[in-house]
Amino acid sequence: MTERTGPGGTAGTSKDDKGGAEPTGGEQSSADRSGTDEEAHVANGGTEPEAGTTELAGLGDQAVEGGTRSAPAGRARQGMFGVRGSGDTSGFSGLRLPAHVPAPAERPFGGWFDDVADDLVAALDERGTRGAIQQVTIDRGEITFYIAAEKILEVCRTMRDDPSLRYELCSAVSAVDYGVDVPERMHVVYHLLSMTYRRRVRLEVVLDWDGGAENPHLPSVVEVYPTADWHERETWDMFGIVFDGHPALTRILMPDDWDGHPQRKDYPLGGIPVEYKGAEIPPPDERRAYS
């Protein structure tokens, strides 16, 4: 929420290319409407029921520039049965399944989801944090806030400390690697639990990382949730994500001198072929995949 070139101007281009998938585009972003009337917009933020499709789910000033997240969560598929180049004439090889992109939720979210979204927006506004929420997704009865990487510590602190949120317990911190060919493949996931309100939310951070040699970075939340200590060490160990500000980010499950990060999708599972009754069974990661 710092720089702005004008209403509807830079949406979709203010961030780097997101794999060509930009289904929600510019005018849907509340970020592009604020401009000089930002303060007035804050006052209205989250209270425009009709605006569901035309602003980022009523997140007011918390919506980041560039609209919704639209990071693909998975890879695109082609054909069936995992067969390549076999001269298959059945027609199945022509099947195309685009990559799954989590859809942004629309107001009203339903149940307590509206409350928690409004309270989070209000609490972040109060603490002077701007542009933290990239998208809200509601799927299978669970709410996910997509958080900008550099804001995750402030968001966690707000989630824990604000009396209307009270997320006392951080259940888990982990990561998901969506695959080598997926743009922005690495996501860090936080599962928070409010024991006071008996609500669970998921915070998801999509890391701006293209799979290069340089490890992705994001702030550590250990100072807010001490329990995240081992979770973040495990995530570093398994995914090679660096949590800046962690008191001692060392490997935890693998030996200290281990090379590589085993849970990355480009790290092989390992295994040896096994002969059984004359036939050779390849190791699991070299067997035919049907999906």
Next chain:
Amino acid sequence: MTTPETDAYAPERETTEGTIYTVTGGDWDSIVDSEHDDRIVINMGPQHPSTHGVLRLVLELEGETVTQARSVIGYLHTGIEKNCEYRTWTQGVTFVTRADYLAPLFNEAAYVMGVEKLLGIEAPQRAQTIRVMLMEINRIGSHLVCLATGGMELGALTGMTAGFREREEVLHLLEYLTGLRMNHAFFRPGGLAQDLPDDWREKIDEFIKVFHERLGDYDKLLTGQPIWKQRLEGVGYLPIDGCLALGATGPILRSAGLAWDQRKVEPYWGYDTYDFEVPTETGADCYSRYLVRVAEIHESLKIIEQAADRLEPGPVMVEDRKVAWPAQLSIGSDGMGNTLEHVRKIMGQSMESLIHHFKLVTEGFHVPAGQVYSCVESPRGELGVHLVSDGGTRPVRVHLREPSFVNLQTMPAMSEGGMVADVIAAVASIDPVMGGVDR
């Protein structure tokens, strides 16, 4: 030849931090002298009998007092989460069940709950009730191992023999009901692998009777015993704010006074319809955790009785043939497999059913893209599973939020400032299972 100076296996070494000595016993006096202070760093484990498997504790001691304690884990890392990514959703059950090997059914439960949530299906009523019943039997077994090994570590060897004797009853019963003593792979997405054997009721009644007779012995043997109380009371103290900050759940949290139990606060599979209590204590020490666990065994027995009473005949797997395996399993002379009649049926019925069977077993079913977090109350606390699907027949990510892993972080907070002997009591009261910690 066996003096410290010439030890062939671990001679003393000069390092930048100082000299590293190897003390093999009986030679302590040759090390401690006027030029050394009392500060000692020792490694306990990874194969010490009191560390619950392959856990290593690094303790900094001043005399008998622990000034710093750290746990080193990873010795039992088996890559369960990574392996799941290369198998079908159904095969994943056989992997996650091996994480926390003392409570395998809970791993399966959290996992299949997640898969069912992703699929948008619900297991039939009978399957849910059987799951609840089996999980509570498993909880008793897990708590008994905690009491048994905890007792052994503190020198109450009769507690160990008694605990493992009772646990054997649990394993026998689970073997009879599911086919395997441990690592059952009995819960499947959509229901159960097979129905209970015909005379399950008699076995359950017998089990409950035996336990009602024997559970009182634990109170006689341990609860009021002065030595047991002296070893545990006021030891391993962790109040409620410490529990929340460090993420501790389960008996540790309940021993600090918070009645937080997933079965009550986020009921699943009909737990809200069972009549049971969530035992709590306020001591926040090892003794309170012991009391909570014993009380939970009694509550689990109540749930088992109620579940057995309400079990109605019916299917144990969803009707959807795109999810349910066509298998009709039976125990044969060479292990578990399809019944001959069923093999004859699918082989003889039609080509299509054979193809369908083959595809469902080798390829698996497709799970709609998305992610879920599902959790159950395992004997050690909140056991959560984060599942991510991209629409394929294999998971993109399976992450286990293991309560053992999270709870073990409380070990320094419980032990620092106490005596070395109390570290053992604290670790025993955390009840970490290294299969779950390291996965």
